[in-house]
Amino acid sequence: MRIYKNIPPQSWPALCERPKLDTANLQFVVDEVFDRVQSQGDKAIKYYSAKFDGFAPEQLRVSQTEWEEGVNQVPEDLKRAIRQAKTNIVTFHKAQIKERISVETSPGVQCWQESRAIQKVGLYIPGGTAPLFSTVLMLAVPAKIAGCEEIILCTPPGKDGSIAAPILYAAQLTGVTQVIKAGGIQAIAGLTYGTESIKKVHKIFGPGNQYVTAAKQKAFSEGTAIDLPAGPSEVLVIADETASPAFVAADLLSQAEHGIDSQVVCLSNSMLQLENINDEIEKQLPALPRSEIARESLKNARFLFSDSRKQSIGFINAYAPEHLIIASKDEAYYLKNIKNAGSVFIGNYTPESAGDYLSGTNHTLPTNGFARSYGSLGLDDFTKKISFQHITPKGLQNIGNSIEIMARAEGLGAHANAVEIRLKDIKS
C-alpha cells in the first residue's frame, strides 16, 4: 500500500482520476445494432441475443405463467427481506412527493409548477454473475409512486432462457408492467425505437457495462432521455482515530468486490489508522467469495493522509465520490461543507450496504465525478415539472408594457404584437 501524504491541490487532478471506461470504439457496433433493431424489430433483438449472449428466447415477453413460477421459487426469508426493503424505499421516496408550487408573481399573474409522471419508462437490469433484484426495487418503486403508466423491464436471460426468480419477484411486488428477456445494446435499442414485443419508452434507467452505457448515449441522441451517465462504482471513506479499522476495511472491500474497475479511496488524518485499515483489509479479504475481483480492484485504491480538515474536504469535493462514508468526530464539519457527493453515510454503524439495499435511499448514484452536477436518483427523475400561468386583463396591463419593450429590444416584433393587440382590446 502506498500512502499519499499531505495532498496539495495541485495533486488533486491526478488523484481524482478514475479507471477509464472506453466507449469510443463501441460506436460502430452500437450504430449497427440500433439500425437493425429499428428496421427489423424483434427479429434483430433475437439475432443479437443469440450472437452476443448465446441465447435467443422464442418469446421476448415473460408470460404470466413464467412470471408466477419464478415468484414461487423465491425462498420466504428472501421475500421477507425484499418486502422490508421495499417498505423503506417507498417511505423515503413518498417523502419526495411535491405539492404544486403556486405564486402570484405580480397582481393578476398567477404562475404554478406541477410534477407529472413520465408516461413510459424502461428499466435495464444487468444479467451476468449476480441477479441485481435490488436495482429493480430502486427503479420501479419511484416509477410507481410517480405514476408512470408503463414500466418495462429488460434483462438478459441466463443460458437456459430463464430470468432469475428474485428479479421476477421484485418486479411483481413493485408493479412492473412487463418483463422482457433481452439485454445489452439490443435491449436499449428496443426501448428506444419499440418493436413488436417491446414498447417504445420516453426514458431509460439503469446500470450496465460499457456496451449498455454506449447504447444509452445513442438512445439519448435518438430522442430518448436517460437517467445518469453510468460508470464503475466508487467509495471514499474519511476516517479519523474514532473509526473502527475493521468496519472501514469491510466497507472498502464491499465496494471493491463490485468489479475490477471499481475504485476505493480512504482518507485519514492518522497514518496509524491508515495502516490498521490496510491490515484489516488483508485479514478480511481471503474469506470473501469475490476476493479475486476485490484484490484486482484494490490496485486502483488510494490511501491518502491529510492532517487538515480544510484540505480533506477540498479533496472530497474535487473527487466528488458516488458514496461518501464519514467516520470521524468532525462529521458536522464535513456535513456542512460537502458540496459534491452522491450518497453520504454517517457514523460507525452506517455501512454503505445499508443504502445499497435497505435503508430506503436510492442506490442509483452519479459516478466518475458526475456528482459535481448530478445527484442521487429520486422521485423527480420519473416526473417532469410543467409550468402553468394564467393572467387576468389587469395582470396583463401590469406587465404588458415591459414585455413589449423587451421584445422589441430583442427584435421580436410579433412577440410585442401579441401583447399590444390584447392591451388595445382591454382598453376598448
Next chain:
Amino acid sequence: MRIYKNIPPQSWPALCERPKLDTANLQFVVDEVFDRVQSQGDKAIKYYSAKFDGFAPEQLRVSQTEWEEGVNQVPEDLKRAIRQAKTNIVTFHKAQIKERISVETSPGVQCWQESRAIQKVGLYIPGGTAPLFSTVLMLAVPAKIAGCEEIILCTPPGKDGSIAAPILYAAQLTGVTQVIKAGGIQAIAGLTYGTESIKKVHKIFGPGNQYVTAAKQKAFSEGTAIDLPAGPSEVLVIADETASPAFVAADLLSQAEHGIDSQVVCLSNSMLQLENINDEIEKQLPALPRSEIARESLKNARFLFSDSRKQSIGFINAYAPEHLIIASKDEAYYLKNIKNAGSVFIGNYTPESAGDYLSGTNHTLPTNGFARSYGSLGLDDFTKKISFQHITPKGLQNIGNSIEIMARAEGLGAHANAVEIRLKDIKS
C-alpha cells in the same frame, strides 16, 4: 392553409413530426474544434472565432470597464423592464427552494435529502440577429438563487468586437461572474475543458443553433452535464369558439417569427374558428418586422380540426408541445389531463410572450417532443440532490439481517460482511 380533419391516432406520428435538425454531419468539425481547444486553449478559441464568426477578440474576458460602459448604454426604460422581469423570475424561482426532506424509514434509520448547488455553471447566449438578454435572466437568476459559485457566460461578440449592451446589463444585474467573448462550438469546448481565460464548468446551459447543440452533446460525452436537448421552438394552441382569432393569430405568429424551422400547431373544434384565425394571420403578417421568417416558418404549420375533447388531448399529449396555449371553455378538462407539455398558458389574456419575458416562469423548455421526459428548466437544474443517512446500532439490528440475506442472494459477500462485522460488535 390545409386543415386536417378528425385526426385519428394513426395519423399522429406523422402530424407530430418536427422540422428536422440534422447534427450528424457536424460531428467531424465538432471533434476537431474540441481536440484543438483541449490542447491549445485560448489560441484555438481565437482561431475558430476568426474562422467561423469573422472576429477574434484579443481578450476573451470582458473587462470591468467594458462591462460598465455597456451597462451605461442601456436606455432607462429597458433597464426598468429588465428589472421588473428579474423580480418576477426571482419570485417564481425562489418559490422552488426546497427544504431538506428527512424521514426515519425504520426505527434508528434516519435518511434525508438536501439540494446543494452545482459549483460552476456555464451559460451560453447566442449572438446573431437578436441579443437574447432575456435568456441571461432565465439562466442566471436560478443559478444565483441556487448558490452557484461561478457563473460563466459565453456569447459571441458582434463584428465590431462588442457584446450587446442589454446582455451586459442583465449579466450584471443577475450576478454573472464572468462574461466571455466566444460563441459556437469553440465556446462550448472552452467551458468543457477550461482554457487560460475560460473556467471549466460542471454543467452547460442555454440555447443555440445546430452547431451549439452538437457541441453540447459532445460536452456531455466528455463528462460535462447539459441542461436540455435543444431544438427549434414550437407552440400548440387549442382554441374553441370562445377564443379571439386575432389573439390566437398573434400568438402563432410570435412563435413563427423565431426561425424558419419553428413550428406552430392550431387545434380547434370549429372549422370557422380555424378559418378566422387564418384570415387574421394574413392580416397581421405583413406589418411584422420579421414577416419573411414567419411566412417561411408557417409552411411547417398544422391546422387541425377535432370535435372530440378526448381525441384533442390525446393528440396534444402525443405531440408534447414546448408551449401549450389553452383558449377554450374546456380549460379545466385540458389542465387535468395534460401529460406532456413544457409550459402552459391559460385563457385569452395569457400570451406566450408573457412567459418568454416577464411572468416569472422559465422560458427554457423542452422542444421536439422532449416534453414527454423533460420539464421546464427551474431551480432544481442548478442543484443536485444529495442523500444522507445515519443509522444507530439499534437501527442496524433492525435492518441488518435483511441486508445480509439480500446481499448474499446477489452474490455480494463483502456487502453482507460489512453488516455482519458490525452486528457482532454490537452484540459483544
